[in-house]
Amino acid sequence: MIEAAVLTIGDELVSGEIIDTNSAIIASSLQKAGVAVRKCLTVGDESAEIAGTLEQLISNYRIIIVSGGLGPTGDDITREATARACGRKLKYNDESAARIEKLFSRRNIKFTDNNFRQAYFPEGAEILDNERGTAPGFKCQQDNTAIYVLPGVPDEMETMLTEKVMPDILKLNSDVKPLIQKKYQVIGLGEAELEDKIKKIISNNTGVYFSFLPRGGVIEIKLTCSPEKEELLSRAERELERKLDSYIFGRGDETLTGKIGEMLKNSSRTIATAESITGGLLGKRLTDRAGSSEFFAGGVISYSRESKIKLLGVPRELLASRGEVDSEVAKLMACGVRELLAADIGLAVTGYAGPEAVDNNVGLVFGGLAVEGRHSSARWNLAGDRKRIRWLTAQFAFNLVRKYLLEEIT
Amino acid sequence: MIEAAVLTIGDELVSGEIIDTNSAIIASSLQKAGVAVRKCLTVGDESAEIAGTLEQLISNYRIIIVSGGLGPTGDDITREATARACGRKLKYNDESAARIEKLFSRRNIKFTDNNFRQAYFPEGAEILDNERGTAPGFKCQQDNTAIYVLPGVPDEMETMLTEKVMPDILKLNSDVKPLIQKKYQVIGLGEAELEDKIKKIISNNTGVYFSFLPRGGVIEIKLTCSPEKEELLSRAERELERKLDSYIFGRGDETLTGKIGEMLKNSSRTIATAESITGGLLGKRLTDRAGSSEFFAGGVISYSRESKIKLLGVPRELLASRGEVDSEVAKLMACGVRELLAADIGLAVTGYAGPEAVDNNVGLVFGGLAVEGRHSSARWNLAGDRKRIRWLTAQFAFNLVRKYLLEEIT
Structure with missing residues (x-):
């Protein structure tokens, strides 16, 4: 398998001001083309x-993709540094300079001498035109390694990657078939519990x-194998689906809300929510x-x-005696909102998100589900900060709906 | 200046599935503490x-922060790899194992043998407890280099970084004075417009x-200077505050909702929302x-x-004649929810988030604000995808409330 490295350049990245x-984006494109990013x-x-970094990478990888530092200002020094790493000189390219100048006049941007910096490239480099910006990229073939240097602006980089770099790499990599990958989305199991459940499947399917x-x-469970092992993968998939059954809510990149939306649409049901x-x-x-x-x-x-009482019809006495975080309250909230909005399903949540809570009960949450003729509740003890507890509450509440629809539809 | 490196670990990162x-976050914390991330x-x-990567870093940097690969499953091998890089053995820590087990029982999660993997650490390591998850981190002092190893889950990592790692590093770095930094949060101006407005302040305050x-x-406007230039910074701040005035809604990391919450509390007002x-x-x-x-x-x-009619009292005829995305509808929604929930302020939004919309009107949004005795509406044309349009709608709606409260309170 061809191995690759990605190098991004910029003070704003190592200072943490901007997330890289x-x-x-580069890694995932390479991965899909069957190139392993190490x-x-x-x-x-x-x-x-x-x-220095580039020199080291050149001796270890067959593909290097660099992004950033191709701008016109003094702190953009990727051109010089790449030439240095390859032991080449920088050379002025007339054609490229003319192209940049034209671009500026077309956009009515003032062209300064600085912009000519962008017309210098390492000797022997192949110039990669930038359709979306002023900084051209380039490719240097150094011994056995192809170095592609692209601008740092994300949409310029991505366009050049897709249109210029990837087709070139696919040629290089035409003998290699991309890896096969399958993904499953699972809810309701802890990580260790999950691995424990499927450890036999893992050991039975080496490869x-x-x-x-x-x-x-x-x-998310990801199964990866080489194209020769495709049959083995299918077997592992069948075993996994049998073992995990309804813990699996989706395949590929399916989301929980996407899945529920689909199930609701397919069964022509509507849902209303009551959220505390x-x-x-x-x-x-x-x-x-x-x-x-x-x-x-x-x-x-x-x-x-007050809103639980007035809008959802939860009895004042119940709230007074059991508090707002209670299974009965959750159920009645679900019934109340279902009726109020004339929906098929009412979904409600009430709980303590923290950081403070009655009786130190941070993370205690009740979910309520109401449908025609019946209602139920669930109790969860969730861990994490306020944000995570609220997120998990939504996940588990949606999972209540999913499980109900699974039973109903199938 | 002390130099540092950051190492993040995970197949999901080098495959580009997840953005690191x-x-x-780590780089920006180090930067603030006067440590240079190289x-x-x-x-x-x-x-x-x-x-191999760690060994190289150890010989070049005085601080290394590692994150990821501390989970309980077989593919989490950061513990082993760190021990290997430091030439140490892994050692089981009873205390840590007991702590993990306790955490699990408190949360009613099934504890499997796998979880004990998380109680192994390189010999001589100092254990860093994880208050938010099950995977403890650790610190290894290797020759002149401090290696901090943290879990990859962002909020667990960040808490440990702030509470355990940074205080330790600040001790190490006590001779260096950190840079001074001030931040302002601004709303209601475009970037170019803002820069134009304050370009004189920028040129008058070199340094x-x-x-x-x-x-x-x-x-977010960030002003940075060395400790010697503190007076200049104060001057620039005064000039900036005068020039931008109420465009500034916050200082430091203050958020728009944080600010509104504070203003509402201080003025003892309540708010209710009607969201389409x-x-x-x-x-x-x-x-x-x-x-x-x-x-x-x-x-x-x-x-x-139906919910606009039944819950908020928007007349059916109005909706039929003007549609749901309309200034009058926004106003009546605000009035309706204010009354329904007996709040001081009613805030409503209605619009087209896309990707499809009536008459190609993606991004057309109306906001409505209702208070005692009066109501008003605002019209916005927002650009971006569905997610961004919904986010901007919230920003501008909150800014309506802020501007109202600014007038009322001051």
């Missing part, structure tokens, strides 16, 4: 540092590589995608006790 | 690669470095911080036409 999104590096606008990525109450602890997050997430008006009837953010 | 935000690196979950970071409708386009985002953001029940009466997510 280019590395991930290392991503970020250094500041410092010539010796860049050149398929399993990885786990937990994020916000969901675990989440303050609107359930509704916000249900409407993240267009088309949600088909299944989302609306909601009530019943953050105050 | 930890590096920027290099950020990312490698996959591969023991030899991690160990103070100005930077602008636009994010989601707000621009934002689907719950207003409420969610108002309740992001604890204590919001003091000023947030609750809200209605009137995503459907």
Whole structure:
């Protein structure tokens, strides 16, 4: 497998002022083309540092993609540093200079002498035109290593990567077939518990590589293998699906709200939400995608006790005796909002998000679900800070809906 | 100046599946403490690669901060790789194991043998407890280099960084005076417009470095200088405050919702929200911080036409004749929710978030504000994708409230 490294350059990156999104975009393109990215590096606008890093990478990787430091100002020194790492001189390119000048006049931007800096390239480099900005990129073939140098502005970089760099790499890599990858989205299991559950499947299918990525109450399982092992992968998939069954809520990059939306649409049901602890997050997430008006009837953010009484019809006496964080209250909130908005399903949450809570009960949350003729509640003990507890509350509440629809539809 | 490197670990990072935000958070904390970050690196979950990278870093930097690969599963091998790079053995720590086990039982999560992996540390390491998750971190002092190893989950990492690592580093770095930095949060001006407005202040105060970071409708202005230039900085601050006046809504890391919350509390007012386009985002953001029940009466997510009629009292005829995205509708929604929840202020939004919209009107949004005896509306044309349009809607709606309160309170 061809191995690659990604190098991003900029003081604003090593100072943490800006999050480097280019590395991930580059890495994921390479990955899809069957190139293994072994290392991503970020250094500041410092010539010796860049050149030193590049030299090391040249001796270790067959592909290096560099982004950043191609601008017109004095701190943009990627051109010089790359030439240095390759032991070449910088050479002025008339054609490129004329092209840059033309670009400026077309956009009515003042052209300064600085801009001519962008017309210098390491000797022997192949120039990569930049359709979206003024800084051209270039490619240097150094011994066995191809170095592609691209601007740092994300959309300029991405366009050049897609249109110039990747086709070139695919040629280089035409003998290699990309890896096969399958993803599953799982909810309701801890990471260790999950691995324990499927450890036999993992050991029975050597050749398929399993990885786990937990994020916000969901675990993504990724199965990767070489094209020759495709059959083995299919077997592992079948075993996994059988073992995890309804813990799996999605395939690929499917999201929990996406899945619920789809299930609601397919079964022509509508949902209404009554939110205390989440303050609107359930509704916000249900409407993240267009088309949600088909299944989302609306909601009530019943953050105050009065709103639970007046809008949702939760009895004042119940709230007085059991408090607002209670299973019965959750159920009645769900019933109340279902009726209020004439929806098929009412979903409610109430709990302590912290950091302070009655009786130190941070993370105690109740979910309520109401449908025609019945209602139920669930109790969760969630860990984390306020943000995480609210997020997990939404995840588990959505999972209540999913499990109900699973039973109903299938 | 003490030099540092940041190493983040995870297959999901080098494959580009996840954007590495930890590096920027770590780098910016180090930067503030007067430590120069020279290099950020990312490698996959591969023991030899991690160990090799670490060895190189140890010989070049006095501080190394590592994050990721401390989970309980087989692909989490940062513990082993760090021990290897330091030439130490892994040692089981009873105390830490007991602590992890206790954490699990408190949360009712099943504890499996895998979890004990998290109780192994390189010999001689100092254990750094993780208050938010199960994976403890650790510190290894190797010759002249301090290596801090933290979990990859962003909020766990950040808490440990702030509470355990940075105080330790500040001790190490006590002879260096950190740079002075002041931040302003501005709303209602474009970036070019802002820079034009204050260009004289910038040129009059050489020695103070100005930077602008636009994010989601707000621009953060950062003023940085060396400790010797503190007086100049104060002058620049005074000039800036005079010039930008009420465009400035906050100082430091103050947020728009934080500011509104504070103003509402100070003036003993309550607010209620009626959301169409934002689907719950207003409420969610108002309740992001604890204590919001003091000023947030609750809200209605009137995503459907029926809910605007039944819950908010918007006349059916008005909706039929003018549609749901309309200034009058926005006003009546604000009045309706204010009355329904007996709040001092009613805030409403309705608009087209896209990607599809009536008459190609994606980004057309109306805000409504109702207070005792009067109501008003605002019209915005917002650009961006669905997510950005919804976010900007919230920003501008909150700014309506801020401007109203500014007039009322002062």
